[in-house]
Every structure is written in structure tokens, then in C-alpha cells.
Amino acid sequence: MTALRTENISHAYLISGEQGSGKNMFADAFSAALLCTENGEEPCGRCKSCIQAQTGNHPDIIRVTHEKSVISVDDIREQLNSNVVVKPYSSEYKVFIVDEAELMNEAAQNALLKTLEEPPEYVVILLLSESEDVLLPTIRSRCVRLNTRPLPTADVVEYLTANYGVPDYRATTAAAFSGGNLGAAIAFITTDGASEERTKVWDFLRNIDDLSIPQIADAMRIEASEREEVLDLFSLWLRDVLVFKSTGKAKKLILQNEVHSIEKAAKVRSFEALDRAVRAVDEARRRLKSNVNADISLEMLALKLRDR
Ligand SMILES: [Zn+2]
Structure with a gap:
């Protein structure tokens, strides 16, 4: 102003x-x-x-x-x-x-x-x-x-808690997910259809180390319109796994609902494996843009997320 x-x-x-x-x-x-x-x-x-x-x-x-x-x-x-x-x-x-x-x-x-x-x-x-x-x-x-540049995360959190009455942790997740884009953050907390897709992603990530290959292939059959969001969620999850691995502190995590699975994932993964996984998400993002077989790209990525 x-x-x-x-x-x-x-x-x-x-x-x-x-x-x-x-x-x-x-x-x-x-x-x-x-x-x-x-x-x-x-x-x-x-x-x-x-x-x-x-x-x-x-x-x-x-x-x-x-x-x-x-x-x-x-x-x-x-x-x-x-x-x-x-x-x-x-x-x-x-x-x-x-x-x-x-x-x-x-x-x-x-x-x-x-x-x-x-x-x-x-x-x-x-x-x-x-x-x-x-x-x-x-x-x-x-x-x-x-x-109107993307807003700093703290502003988005404040706006969401004040105007949508969502708890702090959800506002923080939405803000981080949206990269400061207020519209995307609001969509994150208000779109029911997308939130069903997100529930599936969290279920998948919680069990990722115990799933069979066919189960993974099945989970990665994702509608085209939802793929990018799923990649964003993978990034967010990997970010938290890395943060937990480096700090050992649950308080620093964005995904406060997923603390247990993040802790579990951080324990069994090496820094090198996590680094490879982060890069694999970027790679998948590029591949999806260039119209390659999306199901296979995502399946390969999901397997990379399990690397130790
Ligand atoms: Zn007035």
C-alpha cells in the first residue's frame, strides 16, 4: 500500500x-x-x-x-x-x-x-x-x-488463518505448497476434489517402503490434471524428510500430520538417496512436459523415492 x-x-x-x-x-x-x-x-x-x-x-x-x-x-x-x-x-x-x-x-x-x-x-x-x-x-x-509477486509464506499463512479459519499447520502446508501464490494456497485448502487426490498421495507416501511394484504402478496412475500437484506434494514430502534427517526436529516440518512417516522415511534413507530423489522429481517434471509416457515416468519416480 x-x-x-x-x-x-x-x-x-x-x-x-x-x-x-x-x-x-x-x-x-x-x-x-x-x-x-x-x-x-x-x-x-x-x-x-x-x-x-x-x-x-x-x-x-x-x-x-x-x-x-x-x-x-x-x-x-x-x-x-x-x-x-x-x-x-x-x-x-x-x-x-x-x-x-x-x-x-x-x-x-x-x-x-x-x-x-x-x-x-x-x-x-x-x-x-x-x-x-x-x-x-x-x-x-x-x-x-x-x-503482484508471489507473497512471502508468512503473509499467506496469516491470510489463510485469518480468512479461512484453518489451523496453523494446514495454512503452513498450503502456503509452502503454493510457493507464495495466494490463489493456489486458497485452492489447496478449499478444493474438495483435489484434496481426495492428496489423501491418496499421503497414503501412498506413508506406505511407500512396504508397497509391491504392482501396487506402486497402480498408485501412479494419476489423472493428467493432477500430476503436477502430485509432484509438488512429493517435493514437499522430500523437503521434510531431508529437514528431519538433518535436524532431527519434528517441529521444523511443514507436514505436521505426517511426522511419523517422515521420521520413518528419514531413518532408512541416505542423504545421497534423498538428493537423487529430489533430482528425480525435477526430472519427472521435465518429462511430463515433453509428453512422454506419464504413467511410466511417475512409476520410475516412485521407485526412486524408495532408494536408500
Ligand atoms: Zn473503512
């Missing part, structure tokens, strides 16, 4: 970042803070304006919507250009949020440019985009650019 701290509000911001990196969360927090009547750096969360913002009912926060896979010139004209001239209803500012701004075609961007060239003083436009490059240079040069 540096822009707010310096009281240097620009008329246009270009917020870029990959999907799930928190662009919308940032835009929501930014507009709420801008319109909060308590005038703090962060939205107070209690005033009428904040409550309207939280419930998506703020008359001075306008989200530009679009129907097809393109934001057309009519979308921009009807929802933005013709609306900016109307003074804010109840606030000092009027915020327009254009999500997926990269979907604006050239005509739409040129229409937006008209407003960006001479915006009314109360107007703040937030363009959210996965990539800046597809926007016209004339648009980009009029925007303050903000990049």
Missing part, C-alpha cells in the same frame, strides 16, 4: 501478475483503502464504505464486465467512459476495475486511452492483467505499474 502511504494517488494503475497471484485481492484492498472513511493506510473494515466494499455493493467501485473472451469497445464506452463523468456517489474517489485487461482489443484500448488522457480528478482506474505486453504502450505509459 505504498501508493496510499505517500498520498500520491495516480489515476491509473496497471497491476500485473500470473493467475492466482492476488491481483483481485490487491485491487479490492486498494479500492477499499482508498474509499475508507477512516483514512488509514489499510481499510478499517468497519465503516460503511468498507462494509459496502467487502460485500461488493460499493456504488463507487465499478467492475467492468464483459461477456465474450474479449473486452470490446462498447464494454469500455458503456461501462467506463460514459460513467467516469458521473461524480462519485458517496466518496472522494470513484474506482473502476478492469480485470483481464489483456482481453481489451485495440479499439477498446483506444477508447480507454481517451479517459486516461484526461481523467476527472476523482477517477482511479485499476487495470488487472496477466501480461503487460499486450497493452498499448500509450496505455502503459499512463499507468503506475505494480507487479
